[in-house]
Amino acid sequence: MKIKKKYLGMFGAARSGTSLACKLFNAHPKIKLLMESKLGCRARHAKKHWAWHIPILHKRVFFSRLDFRNSQCEWYGTKVGTPDVWGVLEQNQIAHYFDEAKFVFVVRDPYQNAISRLQREDYLNEYNLKGRELLGYVGLTQIQTYFCNWENSIKSVYALRAMGHQVSVVYYEDLVKDVKASMEPVLNFLELDWSNDILNWSEEVQYDSDGSRAKNLKYTDKQISLHEHDLKQYKKFFDNNKPSEVLYKKFLERAI
Numbered sequence: 001m002k003i004k005k006k007y008l009g010m011f012g013a014a015r016s017g018t019s020l021a022c023k024l025f026n027a028h029p030k031i032k033l034l035m036e037s038k039l040g041c042r043a044r045h046a047k048k049h050w051a052w053h054i055p056i057l058h059k060r061v062f063f064s065r066l067d068f069r070n071s072q073c074e075w076y077g078t079k080v081g082t083p084d085v086w087g088v089l090e091q092n093q094i095a096h097y098f099d100e101a102k103f104v105f106v107v108r109d110p111y112q113n114a115i116s117r118l119q120r121e122d123y124l125n126e127y128n129l130k131g132r133e134l135l136g137y138v139g140l141t142q143i144q145t146y147f148c149n150w151e152n153s154i155k156s157v158y159a160l161r162a163m164g165h166q167v168s169v170v171y172y173e174d175l176v177k178d179v180k181a182s183m184e185p186v187l188n189f190l191e192l193d194w195s196n197d198i199l200n201w202s203e204e205v206q207y208d209s210d211g212s213r214a215k216n217l218k219y220t221d222k223q224i225s226l227h228e229h230d231l232k233q234y235k236k237f238f239d240n241n242k243p244s245e246v247l248y249k250k251f252l253e254r255a256i
């Protein structure tokens with residue numbers, strides 16, 4: 001028996017802006033998204049390869065953790081890293097727990113994404129050898145791993161659509177430039193009206209990265225200029241490494 005609710009799955013590669021997007025959407029009175037830590041999804045992270053034998057959450061667990069008592073809410077769901085935490089098959093399985101399901105994919109410029117990860121991640125811990133084996137990243141350099149991860153997240157969009165799912169795309173650079181202009185098409189996709197509560201999202205109690213509830217959460221990750229003089233310290237990473245030309249072109253054209 002399906003859960004008689006609407007499921008909203010938000011996903012994207014790590015450091016693509018999914019956490020910020022989740023909190024913005026969560027400020028809408030008719031949307032309730034949980035951070036992946038709240039649902040225990042991170043047990044399947046690449047750096048925790050020993051946990052990958054654990055099945056993903058069963059329907060009853062979703063029912064217990066996604067508090068359905070808010071009668072005003074129409075869309076319930078979670079944000080999760082793909083493909084690092086949940087792959088397409090897991091996303092598809094969760095979607096079939098519900099009467100209706102839609103997805104929102106958050107994507108960021110691959111160079112900005114890679115630089116953000118270079119600045120903030122411990123690569124050998126985040127992608128230990130066993131984790132890289134599971135994700136097919138063995139033999140790749142650090143920057144190649146990041147680009148491959150970015151590419152695979154986009155391929156997840158096409159795979160979900162091929163399975164019959166509807167996926168709307170949010171471009172991180174556009175989102176931080178103009179929240180309303182970026183979110184209104186997605187809200188239309190969800191058949192919801194705009195809410196000014198979204199612009200005051202940080203004033204609401206939200207789940208932080210540890211799954212605890214807090215107010216006034218801020219993000220320090222800034223836009224990174226791609227001018228050559230700003231990339232000098234990273235130039236060595238990009239000299240012989242580039243993302244897929246086809247997918248990057250689709251990103252630049254906003255055609256994913």
